[in-house]
Amino acid sequence: MNSERPITSNRFAVVLPRVLKHEGRFSDHPRDPGGATMKGVTQRTYDAFRDEHHLPRQPVKRLSHDELAQIYAGGYWGPPHCARLPIGLDYAVFDWSVNSGPRRAVKGLQRALGVTADGVVGSVTLAAAKAAPPERSVNRLCDRRLGFKRRLPTWADFGRGWTRRVEDVRSTALAEIAKSKAQAAEARARRERLEAEQIPFSLRTNPAPLKPTPIPSPQEPTTLTPPPLGRFWRALVDLFT
Numbered sequence: 001m002n003s004e005r006p007i008t009s010n011r012f013a014v015v016l017p018r019v020l021k022h023e024g025r026f027s028d029h030p031r032d033p034g035g036a037t038m039k040g041v042t043q044r045t046y047d048a049f050r051d052e053h054h055l056p057r058q059p060v061k062r063l064s065h066d067e068l069a070q071i072y073a074g075g076y077w078g079p080p081h082c083a084r085l086p087i088g089l090d091y092a093v094f095d096w097s098v099n100s101g102p103r104r105a106v107k108g109l110q111r112a113l114g115v116t117a118d119g120v121v122g123s124v125t126l127a128a129a130k131a132a133p134p135e136r137s138v139n140r141l142c143d144r145r146l147g148f149k150r151r152l153p154t155w156a157d158f159g160r161g162w163t164r165r166v167e168d169v170r171s172t173a174l175a176e177i178a179k180s181k182a183q184a185a186e187a188r189a190r191r192e193r194l195e196a197e198q199i200p201f202s203l204r205t206n207p208a209p210l211k212p213t214p215i216p217s218p219q220e221p222t223t224l225t226p227p228p229l230g231r232f233w234r235a236l237v238d239l240f241t
Helices: 010-023 043-052 065-077 089-100 102-113 123-131 134-150 155-197 201-205 231-239
Strands: none
Touching: 010 065, 010 089, 010 155, 043 065, 065 089, 089 102, 089 134, 089 155, 102 123, 102 134, 134 155
């Protein structure tokens, strides 16, 4: 398990209720190897959590929501680095981590991405997760998860419920991916429209020099030619000249 502090984010708050919906409340099925379990937290996990925090042990039925959130964040969300995975894939990995343990979920993710399955998320796994189409990654992960479950001896007892859970995770994750892509495309189109409406940055920082307006050259004065005088007016002019 990663020794760093668990990475939490707004996404953790979004996906936690989805996981809890599948986990239900208290159960103690005789065929469940986990034994007494409260909202996905086994008695053994709860004892280890209480011991780590120097608290007296108590029945897992008394698990508080704050304790549950700390256990889920530190034990199932943080180790697979879900906060650094693409939207949709983060939820699919987290749900498998809670259901089968973080190491199992990480190995399933790595095999789905085609990288070495060592059970530890590092730079290679994260780079592959970001480069691969998220829809393909989610589908491959869920297929591998169901394949793993089918090989368990308790498939006959819990197989139907596991199948419903995995298919619900798959459809929810794919819907999230589609919504995220649509929002990104809308934001990109809005940004392009705004940029098109503005003066280009190069013109704002290095405006083109203004061309001087040509001043018309002065014209020569025009000599007006008087209209021809009539006979009466010519005689009058001659009289006084």
